[in-house]
Amino acid sequence: MTIRVVVADDQALVRTGFRMIIDARDDLEVVGEAADGEQAIRLVRRTSPDVVLMDVRMPVVDGIEATRRIVADGAAARVLVLTTWDIDEHVLGALRAGASGFLLKDIRPTELVDAIRGTARGELPLAPSVTRRMLDRLLRTAPRMSAPDGLESLSQRETEVLTLVGQALSNAEIARELALSEATVKNHVSAVLRKLGLRDRVQAVVAAYDCGLVRPRRP
Structure with a gap:
């Protein structure tokens, strides 16, 4: 089964690089690229991908709001947030908006591919120890939100x-x-x-x- 991916980033070179890595794998396919969050939302509605690689900082609609609207639409796609800084406070906002994980843009190609596959299966995109360490850094100074219903x-x-x-x-x-x-x-x-x-x-x-x-x- 092929995992369908949308790449959303305002930098064309970044999108091209990710496409080359993803399309080189037999089980992965880029079904669309978006240069801003609004385009990403429309692409997800049109192509029904399994995974969205979403840059946080984009024009028109940023990655946090795009993620929130994709989740609110009831899309099956899981969102992986892309960031240059692992302690970027915007990443936590995206996670709370419904993103399934986050990756640094300088991730190695094999790690990117593994993260996409894991995310499509509902697993942690990074090794558990790495995920916990990075989340610790994000959550350490963040205000606690209300507990979820249920x-x-x-x-x-x-x-x-x-x-x-x-x-x-x-x-x-x-x-x-x-x-x-x-x-x-x-x-x-x-x-x-x-x-x-x-x-x-x-x-x-x-x-x-x-x-x-x-x-x-x-x-």
């Missing part, structure tokens, strides 16, 4: 799983921590996402922080 509907076990997901643990690591099978953990994660109305694991990490279940680690 938190009270979680069982004690589901709350435990959300806490461990918030620490960016993989299913295998959570299974070892709670002495459960990976299949059982996967079912619990799915239930947590469904009850809280979250799209994927990165959204769950941010939700765990906003709920107060997880605190950013000190540098």
Whole structure:
């Protein structure tokens, strides 16, 4: 199955570079390019991609608002935010708008490809340890938002799983921590996402922080 990708960045050279990397893989295909957020929104509606590579800083409509509108449309596409700085405060805004993760623009080609594939599967786009370290930096000085609706509907076990997901643990690591099978953990994660109305694991990490279940680690 081919993973369909939209690339949204106001720099033509960046879009061309990503297209060359993506189209060189048999299982990936760029189905459109956008130079601003408004174009990205229209492209997603027209092409129904699996993944959107979204620059945060774009003219007309920025990447945060574009992400928010794509998610509000009910699109199945998952958004990967592109940034030059891993501590860019705009990245957290994009995650809270519904983005599924973030990548630095200087990422290596193999890492970019792996991140797109992982995001399409609903996994963390980066290694869990990297994701947690980068989110710690973003969340350390950010104001805590209100907890998502549905938190009270979680069982004690589901709350435990959300806490461990918030620490960016993989299913295998959570299974070892709670002495459960990976299949059982996967079912619990799915239930947590469904009850809280979250799209994927990165959204769950941010939700765990906003709920107060997880605190950013000190540098």
